[in-house]
Amino acid sequence: MLIQIFSLILHFVVGLVAGTCLLRMYMHLQRINLSSSGGNPLAPFVFSITNWIVLPVRRFVPAIGRLDTASLVAAYAVLLAKHSLLWIVAGATAHWLSLVTNAGFELLSVILSSLMWMVIAYALMSWFSSASDARYFLAQLVEPLLIPIRRVLPHMGAVDLSPIALMLLIQIADIVLRHVQMQFGY
Numbered sequence: 001m002l003i004q005i006f007s008l009i010l011h012f013v014v015g016l017v018a019g020t021c022l023l024r025m026y027m028h029l030q031r032i033n034l035s036s037s038g039g040n041p042l043a044p045f046v047f048s049i050t051n052w053i054v055l056p057v058r059r060f061v062p063a064i065g066r067l068d069t070a071s072l073v074a075a076y077a078v079l080l081a082k083h084s085l086l087w088i089v090a091g092a093t094a095h096w097l098s099l100v101t102n103a104g105f106e107l108l109s110v111i112l113s114s115l116m117w118m119v120i121a122y123a124l125m126s127w128f129s130s131a132s133d134a135r136y137f138l139a140q141l142v143e144p145l146l147i148p149i150r151r152v153l154p155h156m157g158a159v160d161l162s163p164i165a166l167m168l169l170i171q172i173a174d175i176v177l178r179h180v181q182m183q184f185g186y
Contacts, residue, residue, distance in 0.1 A: 003089060003090065006089065007086060007089075010082055010085065010086065011082070014078050014079060014081075014082040015110065016049065017049060017050070017053070017075075017078050018075040018076075018078045018079050018107070018110055019075075019110055019114050020045075020046055020049040020050050021050050021053070021054060021071045021072070021074045021075035021078070022071065022072070022075050022110060022111060022114055023042075023046060023114065024046050024047075024050050024054065024068065024071045025067070025068045025069075025071035025072050025075070026141065027046070027141070028063075028066065028067075028068040028071070029066050029067060029068065030140060030141065030144060031066070032137070032140050032141070034046070034047075040133075040137065041133045041134055041137060042137060050071065050074065053074040053077070053078065054068075054070050054071050054074045055070075057070040057071075057073050057074045057077070058070035061073050075107060075110070076103060076104070076107050079103040079106050079107055079110070080099060080100065080103035082103075083099050083102050083103050083106070084099055087099065101184065105177065105181045108177055109174070109177060112170055112173055112174045112177065113174075115145070115166075115170050116167060116170050116171075118138065118141050118142055119142055119145075119163050119166050119167050119170070120167070121138055122138040122139065122141070122142040122163065123163040123164075125138055126160075126163075142163075142166075145166055146162040146163065146166060149162040149165050149166055149169075150162045153165060
């Protein structure tokens with residue numbers, strides 16, 4: 001029972017840190033203003049959760065173009081540490097390749113689930129007509145993903161089906177990811 005409670009807390013904390021690192025990477029990739037003075041409501045939260053790991057990693061891992069690779073590596077490192085700690089607590093012996101691969105699959109899973117939650121939040125906020133900083137922020141994150149889908153989908157009047165199509169694509173990607181993970185035996 002204690003191991004399950006520890007695992008739950010560890011999963012929550014690591015998911016929060018890794019997800020926020022990935023959000024930081026994605027915001028940097030989309031050139032979203034990361035300064036709190038620029039009106040970004042999440043900037044202080046993102047920096048307070050991620051600076052402790054991203055800034056040291058950034059000294060050794062340079063950005064590749066617009067891709068903030070330090071945030072990506074930090075997210076992966078946190079997930080790898082979680083898998084290693086859980087293996088140690090469980091008293092299991094794992095091959096290092098198994099730990100590295102499991103952390104990689106979980107990183108991809110966190111990316112997909114984070115995208116899904118962003119699209120859901122964006123779709124829910126689109127039902128309300130009031131403008132807000134949060135709605136604007138979500139639009140900056142989700143709209144670049146919806147534009148290619150809108151080019152393919154037929155125009156349906158006032159109903160925008162592109163968020164539903166994007167959620168469907170994310171679910172398909174998740175199914176493929178889980179299938180590949182099972183094929184590798186992880």
